[in-house]
Amino acid sequence: MKRKADGQYAPKPEHKFSFGLWTVGNRGRDPFGDFVRPPLKPAEIVAMLSEVGAWGVNLHDNDLVPIDATPAERDRLVREFAASCKKNGIVVPMATVSLFFDPVFRDGAFTANDPEVRAYALQKTMHAMDIGAELGAKIFVLWGGREGVETDACRRADVAIKRLRDAVNYLCEYNLDRRYGFKLALEAKPNEPRADIYMATTGHYLGFIATLDHPEMVGVNPEVAHEHMAGLNFMHGVAQAWEAGKLFHIDLNDQMPGRYDQDLRFGSANLKSAFWLVKFLEDVGYDGPRHFDAHAYRTEDYEGVKDFATGCMRTYLILKEKAQRWNEDAEIQSILEAVSTDPDQDGEIGRFSKKNSASLLSRTFDREQIAQKRLPYERLDQLTIDILTGVK
Numbered sequence: 001m002k003r004k005a006d007g008q009y010a011p012k013p014e015h016k017f018s019f020g021l022w023t024v025g026n027r028g029r030d031p032f033g034d035f036v037r038p039p040l041k042p043a044e045i046v047a048m049l050s051e052v053g054a055w056g057v058n059l060h061d062n063d064l065v066p067i068d069a070t071p072a073e074r075d076r077l078v079r080e081f082a083a084s085c086k087k088n089g090i091v092v093p094m095a096t097v098s099l100f101f102d103p104v105f106r107d108g109a110f111t112a113n114d115p116e117v118r119a120y121a122l123q124k125t126m127h128a129m130d131i132g133a134e135l136g137a138k139i140f141v142l143w144g145g146r147e148g149v150e151t152d153a154c155r156r157a158d159v160a161i162k163r164l165r166d167a168v169n170y171l172c173e174y175n176l177d178r179r180y181g182f183k184l185a186l187e188a189k190p191n192e193p194r195a196d197i198y199m200a201t202t203g204h205y206l207g208f209i210a211t212l213d214h215p216e217m218v219g220v221n222p223e224v225a226h227e228h229m230a231g232l233n234f235m236h237g238v239a240q241a242w243e244a245g246k247l248f249h250i251d252l253n254d255q256m257p258g259r260y261d262q263d264l265r266f267g268s269a270n271l272k273s274a275f276w277l278v279k280f281l282e283d284v285g286y287d288g289p290r291h292f293d294a295h296a297y298r299t300e301d302y303e304g305v306k307d308f309a310t311g312c313m314r315t316y317l318i319l320k321e322k323a324q325r326w327n328e329d330a331e332i333q334s335i336l337e338a339v340s341t342d343p344d345q346d347g348e349i350g351r352f353s354k355k356n357s358a359s360l361l362s363r364t365f366d367r368e369q370i371a372q373k374r375l376p377y378e379r380l381d382q383l384t385i386d387i388l389t390g391v392k
């Protein structure tokens with residue numbers, strides 16, 4: 001079967017496409033059904049990623065090193081993994097920690113009520129940072145999947161936030177002490193696996209980061225599915241993170257609204273939202289990893305997993321090409337120009353000053369005339385649809 005994508009949609013290292021070990025390695029287990037695919041060794045996953053043309057691989061500590069591994073086993077596994085990445089020309093841009101799988105985290109990790117659990121979570125994260133640093137990762141993601149509740153009877157929510165802050169501050173100091181140079185990227189999700197998770201959206205985290213001891217070291221890792229689960233416009237959250245200088249990483253996948261966490265192939269459910277997202281990332285020149293945190297349908301075998309991975313990258317590159325076409329379209333550009341300019345006078349007011357505020361306060365506005373200006377957004381959107389569907 002032909003695997004290399006054709007021509008302009010072929011993934012290249014400069015596209016910075018990455019996948020987690022847990023994504024292409026996903027074995028299709030869900031709450032109602034068992035594994036459908038056999039396990040792959042990390043080295044086999046790296047070889048598969050190389051075959052489909054990916055650039056990077058990311059990992060949780062326990063995707064590679066079992067939670068009960070001895071120090072010698074840990075060293076051997078990390079060494080062998082580094083060697084297979086090198087052999088396959090795959091980099092490790094991001095590492096993270098599993099603070100959700102083991103039963104010890106059933107009440108959360110950094111926010112758990114038991115101080116012993118909170119201490120263990122910090123220790124485990126520091127060990128995971130060691131692994132990431134050894135593999136050359138420069139981004140460390142924290143997703144607090146169990147940092148939440150089924151009942152708010154269990155703790156005061158502001159206490160949980162304080163505990164989370166203490167933990168992130170501690171890890172920033174560890175990062176400095178070890179000179180790892182990690183950028184920490186916090187990943188939000190509104191629910192699942194907990195009934196409610198603290199820090200439900202990227203916006204929540206952007207507010208939280210400003211309260212940290214080292215806010216410059218900490219940003220966000222927004223995920224398409226997580227914001228769609230909350231019913232939000234993902235691109236808007238990404239734009240706010242970008243504008244704040246906090247878009248340290250991104251998790252691309254797809255998700256139908258109002259469902260369980262689906263982790264679908266990028267662009268497979270909401271093509272238009274995916275288009276605006278790709279257009280935004282490309283327009284602003286985001287140069288971080290494009291990480292696909294998704295997995296293949298449970299119906300697939302490992303050939304199908306390759307189809308899934310290839311499809312994520314291919315759809316991104318198709319949408320990138322559509323975005324360029326959109327930006328170069330003369331009619332679209334003339335509409336944008338027309339809706340943004342004021343034909344009669346300079347509407348720009350600039351920063352406040354006594355002088356310009358006096359001038360603004362004394363100005364007369366013709367509301368009726370202004371309100372008559374055409375805003376042809378129907379046409380603009382149809383032109384977008386024409387481009388996306390390939391008829392223009």
Ligand SMILES: [Mn+2]
Pocket residue numbers: 143187223251293
């Ligand atoms: Mn994710």
